[in-house]
Amino acid sequence: MIATENIPSVRGAAQAYGLSFTPGTWVESIQITKGAGSVVNGYESIAGQINAELQKPANSDKLFVNLYGASSKRLEINTQYNTQLNKKWSTGIFVHGNSQQEEHDVNNDNFLDMPLYNQINLMNRWQYIDNENGIVAFMNLRYLNDEKQTGELDFDPDTDNLTTNAWGSEINTQRYEFSGKLGYVNPELPWQSVGMQLAVSNHQQDSYFGLRVYDIEHNSIYSNIIYNSIIGDSRHKIKTGLDFTQDSYNELVEDTDYVHKDNSVGGFFEYNFDDLDKFNLTAGVRADYHNRLGFFLTPRVHARYRPWAKSALRVSFGRGKRAANIFAENQNLFASSREINIQRSASGDIYGLDPEIAWNYGVSFMQGFNIFSRKAELIFDYYRTDFQNQVVVDWENPQEISFYNLDGDSFANSFQTEFSYNPAERLDLRMAYKFYDVQTKYQTGTKIKPLIPEHRVFANLSYETEIKNNSQWKFDATYNWLGEQRFPSTATNPEEFQLGEYSPSLSTLNAQITRVFSNRFEIYVGGENMTNVRQDRPILAAEDPFGEYFDSTLVYGPVFGNLYYAGFRFKLN
Amino acid sequence: MKYIVLLIFMIGSTSMFAQDRNAKASFHVDGVCMMCKDRIEKAGITSKGVKFANWNLETQELQLIFNETKTDLKTIQTNILQAGHDLDSLKASDEAYARLDACCKYRDPEIRADHVSGKID
Numbered sequence: 001m002i003a004t005e006n007i008p009s010v011r012g013a014a015q016a017y018g019l020s021f022t023p024g025t026w027v028e029s030i031q032i033t034k035g036a037g038s039v040v041n042g043y044e045s046i047a048g049q050i051n052a053e054l055q056k057p058a059n060s061d062k063l064f065v066n067l068y069g070a071s072s073k074r075l076e077i078n079t080q081y082n083t084q085l086n087k088k089w090s091t092g093i094f095v096h097g098n099s100q101q102e103e104h105d106v107n108n109d110n111f112l113d114m115p116l117y118n119q120i121n122l123m124n125r126w127q128y129i130d131n132e133n134g135i136v137a138f139m140n141l142r143y144l145n146d147e148k149q150t151g152e153l154d155f156d157p158d159t160d161n162l163t164t165n166a167w168g169s170e171i172n173t174q175r176y177e178f179s180g181k182l183g184y185v186n187p188e189l190p191w192q193s194v195g196m197q198l199a200v201s202n203h204q205q206d207s208y209f210g211l212r213v214y215d216i217e218h219n220s221i222y223s224n225i226i227y228n229s230i231i232g233d234s235r236h237k238i239k240t241g242l243d244f245t246q247d248s249y250n251e252l253v254e255d256t257d258y259v260h261k262d263n264s265v266g267g268f269f270e271y272n273f274d275d276l277d278k279f280n281l282t283a284g285v286r287a288d289y290h291n292r293l294g295f296f297l298t299p300r301v302h303a304r305y306r307p308w309a310k311s312a313l314r315v316s317f318g319r320g321k322r323a324a325n326i327f328a329e330n331q332n333l334f335a336s337s338r339e340i341n342i343q344r345s346a347s348g349d350i351y352g353l354d355p356e357i358a359w360n361y362g363v364s365f366m367q368g369f370n371i372f373s374r375k376a377e378l379i380f381d382y383y384r385t386d387f388q389n390q391v392v393v394d395w396e397n398p399q400e401i402s403f404y405n406l407d408g409d410s411f412a413n414s415f416q417t418e419f420s421y422n423p424a425e426r427l428d429l430r431m432a433y434k435f436y437d438v439q440t441k442y443q444t445g446t447k448i449k450p451l452i453p454e455h456r457v458f459a460n461l462s463y464e465t466e467i468k469n470n471s472q473w474k475f476d477a478t479y480n481w482l483g484e485q486r487f488p489s490t491a492t493n494p495e496e497f498q499l500g501e502y503s504p505s506l507s508t509l510n511a512q513i514t515r516v517f518s519n520r521f522e523i524y525v526g527g528e529n530m531t532n533v534r535q536d537r538p539i540l541a542a543e544d545p546f547g548e549y550f551d552s553t554l555v556y557g558p559v560f561g562n563l564y565y566a567g568f569r570f571k572l573n
Numbered sequence: 574m575k576y577i578v579l580l581i582f583m584i585g586s587t588s589m590f591a592q593d594r595n596a597k598a599s600f601h602v603d604g605v606c607m608m609c610k611d612r613i614e615k616a617g618i619t620s621k622g623v624k625f626a627n628w629n630l631e632t633q634e635l636q637l638i639f640n641e642t643k644t645d646l647k648t649i650q651t652n653i654l655q656a657g658h659d660l661d662s663l664k665a666s667d668e669a670y671a672r673l674d675a676c677c678k679y680r681d682p683e684i685r686a687d688h689v690s691g692k693i694d
Contacts (some may be wrong), residue, residue: 189595189638191625233624276615 036318408441
């Protein structure tokens with residue numbers, strides 16, 4: 001689950017686009033929780049939570065300008081202007097735009113390698129701080145307009161829209177959002193506080209993929225109130241509160257309307273114990289009533305123990321439950337000739353399907369140490385997600401995509417080991433290996449989830465020169481290796497449209513050099529996928545896009561190849 | 574009548590010795606680093622009746638909120654002395670001071686200087 005300032009944000013209609021609707025320069029920090037999250041943020045998260053904190057007008061740069069240009073002719077602008085209006089109020093205006101209007105087809109399949117796009121993203125934040133009375137408040141207004149076009153090179157949306165003249169697709173999204181927060185900390189009793197949040201959004205996507213139409217409108221209201229206090233003394237903390245969510249969806253999928261409204265109201269209680277030394281425990285439970293998920297309890301527990309110096313042993317477990325938005329979450333399916341097949345169940349309330357329920361268990365061990373008297377850290381973690389029910393997305397028939405309730409086992413095992421080392425002053429090394437085993441019982445048998453590498457390697461090296469007269473150089477290089485990925489079965493296709501069982505493994509290299517001239521100005525240049533790795537044939541049956549074998553969902557690697565970029569950042573405090 | 578007298582006596586006793594459940598106190602405690610902070614705050618909070626303890630490294634002030642019906646300032650201060658940290662007027666015993674980690678020996682001017690210069694965190 002992805003949240004923005006602790007309000008679940010990447011969900012419903014916005015799910016498929018992840019954080020791409022939140023510009024990177026707006027983000028102040030990101031917190032990642034692996035395993036079961038906190039009950040405070042709802043019942044939906046299963047395998048982890050990501051929270052992005054945005055820049056705060058009261059303590060961000062007064063003016064920030066970032067321009068970026070890439071060899072693909074992508075242009076991007078990020079600006080923000082923050083000002084303090086008086087002792088208590090500050091406001092900030094954030095503007096982001098990106099555009100890429102150059103047609104690229106390096107693999108000569110007559111299809112664009114990347115969409116043509118334009119995005120405008122605006123935010124106005126207001127921040128109120130009254131330290132004497134312990135009050136902090138935020139208000140945010142956001143607007144997004146995002147347009148994407150993809151498909152065949154000679155596709156002209158004005159004349160070829162929903163015709164067989166040429167295959168093309170447009171995805172146009174508009175989003176309006178208001179969110180507000182009000183926090184009160186008792187100045188007399190610093191452990192006592194109350195927080196309230198409200199978020200209201202309208203998200204509208206109008207799109208088509210070849211001859212298929214997919215429109216979705218999602219109106220959402222989220223509100224909660226949290227009370228923080230202690231039991232006895234500040235080693236025993238509690239959080240308790242209520243939340244209310246309403247989501248109304250209106251979807252048009254080909255010729256079928258799907259209209260539904262979700263309401264849920266819930267209460268939660270979380271207890272935290274910190275012995276201020278070796279042991280920390282968080283245990284929470286929430287009870288929710290949801291019009292389609294029913295009444296249910298969500299328990300979650302985290303514990304941390306420090307057996308000896310510079311170490312941490314963590315364990316966690318918890319339950320998650322959610323209604324899958326099968327179309328919004330699997331939008332790429334539309335860009336294929338696959339027929340949509342929903343195998344409804346008698347009890348199914350969500351597109352005729354049951355809610356997803358999963359348990360997550362995790363254990364992690366961290367140890368810090370020194371190598372040649374310089375800091376190093378080693379982390380091992382293992383997380384397992386076990387689905388009690390899942391909406392299985394079955395791609396195993398190349399002419400179909402099927403959705404059905406899980407009958408049998410479905411699980412994900414994730415084992416990761418990470419090593420970080422600071423071999424010299426201002427030189428940092430990070431390496432990680434991840435084993436990710438995701439298996440589901442499909443109607444055709446238990447299989448590895450398609451297009452997910454079982455093995456991954458990551459390495460990053462960064463170096464900064466000493467700061468002299470406020471200026472320095474920064475160097476950064478990242479290597480990624482992805483092991484082979486299973487293709488969903490194409491065995492029933494004619495031979496020319498068959499893929500092997502597995503994709504090849506692949507590796508990419510990215511690097512960036514930044515020159516900081518002063519506290520105000522820096523420039524950077526970089527390269528992505530510098531070894532120019534490409535998937536040769538990303539689209540199956542590209543030559544016959546309205547035929548029955550056309551499929552653009554089988555992408556395992558970069559389509560475009562190498563890309564170089566440059567940009568600058570200017571800031572005034 | 575007997576009961577009324579008893580009742581008056583009980584009310585009287587609570588109002589006469591009004592004890593604050595959220596009494597506040599703040600005083601100087603010697604320390605040099607974040608490890609000291611953890612130790613001082615822990616010594617405060619583990620003292621029965623203390624609800625909140627926050628020690629500021631810069632000002633060397635320990636802020637406390639405690640329940641006067643359960644404890645008093647002297648008891649809490651004794652706990653902090655036993656953890657090895659000096660107060661303004663009272664010195665921790667040499668045994669307690671000796672138990673501190675090397676980097677926390679705040680009575681040693683050299684260690685203090687090393688923390689200020691950033692030689693040790």
